[in-house]
Amino acid sequence: MNIEHRWLAVLLILFSPAVVWAGGPPQQSDTFYTSRTPHISVTNMTGTVVIQGWEKPQVHAVYMIASPRIEVDKDKVPPRGQVEKVELATHLLDSQLQGQNARVNYTLDVPVGSSLEIRNPQGIVRIERIEGDTWVETVGGEIDIVDTSGDIVAHSVGGLIQIIRPSGPVEASSVTGNLSFVSPSSGRIRASTTSGKILYRGNMAASGEYVMSSYNGDIDILCPPSASFDLNARSVRGKLINDLQLTQRSHHPSVSSYGNSLFGTHNRGAATLELTSFSGSIRIEPEPHQ
C-alpha cells in the first residue's frame, strides 16, 4: 500500500459512522421562529426532555441522539413567517432498538408563553418557567415542573411528580409514584396516587381548593401557621395526625361511616383542604422554619 492509499484508509476510518458514533452521541439542533404563544409537542421514547422558557419568540431545540438508527421528526417549517406549532417526535428506524440505544435527549428553549404537550414514557421530563398550559405523561419517568403559571396536567404510572412554585391549577396523578408540591400559589390542586406518598409544602390561596388522595401512601401537609383553611380529612384505616390549632367541628377517631375523620378550621378557613387515604397516614403540621 503506498502512502496515498494509507492516508485514504486512515481518513475513511476516521470519518466512518461507527467512529463518529463511538465518540458519543452526536448533537443536532434546530431553531424555529414562532409566535410568543406557540404550541410545542415532544414525543420521545427514552431519554430526558428539558424545556425552559425564554423571552425570545423562537424555539431552539438541541437533540442528543444515541444511535444513527434514530431520527427526530419535525413538522415542515414554512420558509417565511412564524410558526404556531412545533411538533418533535422520536422516530426509531430500527424496531430492535430498546433502552439506552433508543435514547434521545431533548433540550429546548421556548417562548415563556408556550403551551406544552410532552410524552416521554421512560425518561425524565423537566419543565421550567412556562406561562402557557403544560400537559406531561410518562410511564416510569420523573416529572419536574418549576415556576409555571398555566394549567398543569401531569400523569405518571410509576414516576415521581414534583411541582415547585406553580401558580396555575394543577392536576397530578400516579399509581406508584410520589407526588410533591413545594411552595405553590395555585388556587386549585388535585393529586392522587395509589401507593406513592403526597407531600404538600407551603401556604394555601384564599378560596383555593386542594384535594389529595392516596391509597396506602402517606399524605404530609406542611404549612405556615398563617395558613387559613377548612380541613376535611378521612381515612379508612390510616392515622390522622394534626399538629395545628384547629377549631374542630367533629373528630371520630374510630367509629364513623368512613373510619377515621377529622373536620376542622384553621384560622379563618379561607381555603378548602380535602384529604383522603385508605391506610396511609395523614399528617398536618407546621412548616419548619428554614
Next chain:
Amino acid sequence: MNQGDGCLRFDEELTAYLEGEDRPAVLRHAESCEFCRCVLADLEMVRSVSAESGIDEPSPVVWANVRAVLVAEGIIHPPLSFWQRWFPLKSRGLIGSPAPFAAAAVLAIAAVVLLWAPFVSNLSRTHSPTVGIRPAVLAERYTANAATTNQAWQTIQQLEQAYYANESSMEPSLKATYAKSLASLNDEIRECQTSMQQQPQNTLTQEYLSSAYMQKAQLLQSALEYNLR
C-alpha cells in the same frame, strides 16, 4: 364518488355525527355500505346502552377509544392515526400483531366505563344517606351493585388476560413499571373487597374500590396501547 371515498368521508364525519351534528352523508353512506352500516350500528348501540345506564353521553375518551379500535383493526383509515403521530415507526416489533388485543382491550374499557358509571353513581347516591340506614339495607344495595361489579370485573379480567399475553414483548423497564403498578392496584382491590365484606356501609372504601377498578382498567389499556406504538 367510489365506495372507498364514501368510506373515507364516512370516517371523517362519523365523530361529528355521533356528537349530534347534522351529517346526512354519514347516514346516506351507511345505507349503501354494509360495513359502515355495521360500524354505525355498533356505535349507536354503545350510545344507547350508555343512555339506558343513566349517562347523558359517554365521555370523549370512550368515543376516542372505540375509534382507536376501528383504526387498529383497519376498519377505518384516518389520514394519520394517533399512534402514528405518537411513534411514526410502523413496525416497532414489540409484538407480532397487537391490534386484536388492543382492540379487545379498548372495547373492554368502553364496557368498563359504561358498566361502572351506574355503579359509581349508585355509590354517590348512597353516599350521604348511609348514616341511620340499617346495615341490612346497605348490604342489599351492595348485593344489587355486585351484579354490575361482576360484569365489570369480567371485563377487567379479559383486559388482564390480553395484557399477560403481550407482557413478554414489552420493554423490560416498562414491563417492570406496569407490573409494580398492577400489583399495587391488585392489593388495593383485594384489601377493599375484604373491607367491604366486613363493613359494607363504609362509603370511603366503596369509593376506593370503584376507583381502583377504573384505574386498573386504564392501566391495562395504557400498557396494551403502548404495545401498538
